[in-house]
Amino acid sequence: MAHTGLVLSERYEHHDTGPHHPESAERARAIRLRMRESGLADAALLIDPRPADPSVIDPVHPPEYVSRFRHACEVRAGFIDTPECPVCDETYEIALLAVGGLLQAVDAVMEKRIRNAFCAVRPPGHHAERRRAMGFCYLNNIAIAAEYLRSHYGLARVAIVDFDVHHGNGTQHQFERDPNVFFCSIHQDPNTLYPGSGFDWERGQGDAVGTTLNIPVAAGSGDAEYKRAFEEIILPAVGDFTPEFVLVSAGFDGHRDDPLAYIQLSTACYHWMTYRLVELSGEVAQHRLVSTLEGGYDLDALADSTQAHVEALMTG
Ligand SMILES: [Zn+2]
Numbered sequence: 001m002a003h004t005g006l007v008l009s010e011r012y013e014h015h016d017t018g019p020h021h022p023e024s025a026e027r028a029r030a031i032r033l034r035m036r037e038s039g040l041a042d043a044a045l046l047i048d049p050r051p052a053d054p055s056v057i058d059p060v061h062p063p064e065y066v067s068r069f070r071h072a073c074e075v076r077a078g079f080i081d082t083p084e085c086p087v088c089d090e091t092y093e094i095a096l097l098a099v100g101g102l103l104q105a106v107d108a109v110m111e112k113r114i115r116n117a118f119c120a121v122r123p124p125g126h127h128a129e130r131r132r133a134m135g136f137c138y139l140n141n142i143a144i145a146a147e148y149l150r151s152h153y154g155l156a157r158v159a160i161v162d163f164d165v166h167h168g169n170g171t172q173h174q175f176e177r178d179p180n181v182f183f184c185s186i187h188q189d190p191n192t193l194y195p196g197s198g199f200d201w202e203r204g205q206g207d208a209v210g211t212t213l214n215i216p217v218a219a220g221s222g223d224a225e226y227k228r229a230f231e232e233i234i235l236p237a238v239g240d241f242t243p244e245f246v247l248v249s250a251g252f253d254g255h256r257d258d259p260l261a262y263i264q265l266s267t268a269c270y271h272w273m274t275y276r277l278v279e280l281s282g283e284v285a286q287h288r289l290v291s292t293l294e295g296g297y298d299l300d301a302l303a304d305s306t307q308a309h310v311e312a313l314m315t316g
Helices: 010-014 025-037 063-074 091-110 141-153 169-175 223-241 267-284 299-315
Strands: 004-007 045-047 082-086 116-119 158-162 181-188 212-217 245-250 289-293
Touching: 004 091, 004 299, 010 025, 010 091, 025 299, 045 091, 045 116, 063 091, 091 116, 091 141, 091 289, 116 299, 141 158, 141 169, 141 245, 141 289, 158 169, 158 223, 169 181, 169 212, 181 223, 212 223, 223 267, 245 267, 267 289, 267 299, 289 299
Parallel strands: 004 045, 004 116, 116 289, 158 181, 158 245, 181 212, 245 289
Antiparallel strands: none
């Protein structure tokens, strides 16, 4: 029996960001084709996504923002909040489909139908703030999943590991006062990259100090720096937190071929990082791990890296 789930749908290509936008429908298509051609789609438990019930968004985004987002799509406003977040008439529905796919993967893991899963969804989510679209993101998929794990399944402790090359600002802000969600982000130094947050002194607030962990990495760094950070900081810290579930914001824009950043990771390093997280989830979280697509803008590197990621999920 497959122990890895895969959320895959042609409908994720219906969120149209217009010409020349890096967060294009072609990204989802490149991954979908690679999953088919490589045989991984046959080896996994395929999860056909359904749109989430909007009520699951409430803990992360207030209703005023959600209705403003829905309205912007209905009237074809062009974009919401910033031109980097374009909307088409289907964007709201596809954003709900991204959340829905992720929650179905979480359900399948919690019901022990699979151990882990990768959700090849778009739009991505980790930059979305409570009341504002940002950085190609509209709804914070992974924050919604963490809240869902607690409200729906009663989990006490959830860890989120974000290896997208950009800081997961929206996710951090959702949980920085919450000691029961451990948020860890490794990303290119915010002095040199969007969104300009995620310094190492951002460690959480109040009784949640210590449950936010930011690891900025100098531009030009590669596999060696990431592996050291994983071995010496990230894996021990997540292990010490003893999460009941590990969520992964899987961005592949730290790849050396990516046009948006200056980190030099190899495809093999994505396999390595994923495998180590799978091992850790086996040690502390009953193998429960779900990862969701964030960035990654070179189509070949994205297809290669997601293939490596899913292969590591399957072997773990
Ligand atoms: Zn990114």
